[in-house]
Amino acid sequence: MSLPEIKYCPSTLQPGFNTYSPPAKLILFGNRTKTVSHILPFGPPGKNPEMTREYNEKRKTISISGAQEKYSLAQIRNELKLTSERGSHILKPVPPERSERIEDMPANEHVTMQIARQIFKIKTAACGMIFFDDGSPAYITRRFDYKKDGTKYQIEDFATLMGKTEEREGYGFKYNASYEDIARMIIKYVPAAIVELINFFRMVVFNYLFANGDAHLKNFSLMESDQGDYLLSPAYDLICTALHIDDGNLALHGGLYEGDFNERSFQKYGVCTWRTFMLFAEKIGLHSAFAEKIIYRAINSVMEAEYMIDRSFLSSESKEKYKEILKERLKRLKMD
Structure with missing residues (x-):
């Protein structure tokens, strides 16, 4: 394998750089x-x-x-x-x-x-x-888990916070919950819960739109802040898993919330839609205005995301497949 020709920053994907900008x-x-x-x-x-x-x-x-x-x-x-x-x-x-x-x-x-x-x-x-x-x-x-003085921030993923382990629940333990369960933990442990619920909702919408079927309990964490309270950690392990494997709608076996498959639009289309996410927002205590704004922004950002995919280091075939997956997920999200 030969060294690649670099036309975009290998980090930000900003054009005009042959190494890191x-x-x-x-x-x-x-x-x-x-x-x-x-x-x-x-x-x-x-x-x-x-x-x-x-x-x-x-x-x-x-x-x-x-x-x-x-x-x-x-x-x-x-x-x-x-x-x-x-x-x-x-x-x-x-x-x-x-x-x-x-x-x-x-x-x-x-x-x-x-x-x-x-x-x-x-x-x-x-x-x-x-x-x-x-x-x-x-x-x-x-790594984001070290302080400037070399000590580590306290970080706990949501599998740990829920007391879930492979010994107790088997190999798939980190998938045994719903996203509403995570929201409950945020409300329980985070003083500024409403702010982090907005951030969490944005991440859940993003993972659905970009077909990340690996957004399980260990890929969400709470992290100690410099003030000593707890916030959601920076996101990590975000990936379009559908580019590599044929996985389902959502990573967690419990879905967005208990019984989400009984929701009217899910019954009609067999997938999570705009309405499913709006009901999810309601169940976690997020005002509908915040939820609508996040979903609207996600829908309207797809074209810009496609431009970034075109500048990425993916192969030509994978770029087209990724955009195809994204368009299909966008179609689902716009259903009502």
Whole structure:
């Protein structure tokens, strides 16, 4: 695999850059003048036995939630290095599993995260594309769980908050809830609950529109703020899973709320619609004016999202498939 030609910033997708733009350097590496390369000085896992052993050693000593293989990177001046100590970044190579368009998984997560951040104004973890020395792609994200003094913020995902574990409920424990259940936890633990409920509702609409079938309990978290209270953490692991697998309407087995499949428009169309989300907003205590504004903005932002998909590092075939999936989800959301 050869090194890719870079026409857009590998983080922000801003045109006219052949490496990270100054705004991307600030968000992703902490300073606009950093000269961190978009090409790593080493190869991907499995390239050779020596490199594979090093990856395996590093993987043993880090603990980051999620099923996909992840490795810890330390930013030392202007260079990123694999580390078994406290890392500054997380590296996610192309996974070894067999799924459709698997080579595009890093670019999928990257563009979905950028759409969320730039277009939908969802607070997300800083992220970008990065490439191994043989040109193969990976996804990189900056850790947000460390304070400036080196101590960690307290973070709890919603599976933990609900007391759900694999030992108690089996392998699918993180899917055993509804999005209304998450909202109840936000109301219980967050002092400024209404603000975070608005942010949560926006994320749920986004995940539905962008066909993220992996928006489970461990992919939502509460995080300690600098003031000591709790807020939703920056969003992470946003990806159009439908680009790789044929999954359902929503990630959580309980749907938006208990009995959402009995709602009139769901009965008529067999999918979640505008009306389903408006009823969900009502059930979690969100004023209809806020909910309508969020849904309207989502619908009206699809064209801008398509432009960003066109600038992404996805293959041509995956770009077209992604836009096809997005148009189908938009059609569903506009139903009443």
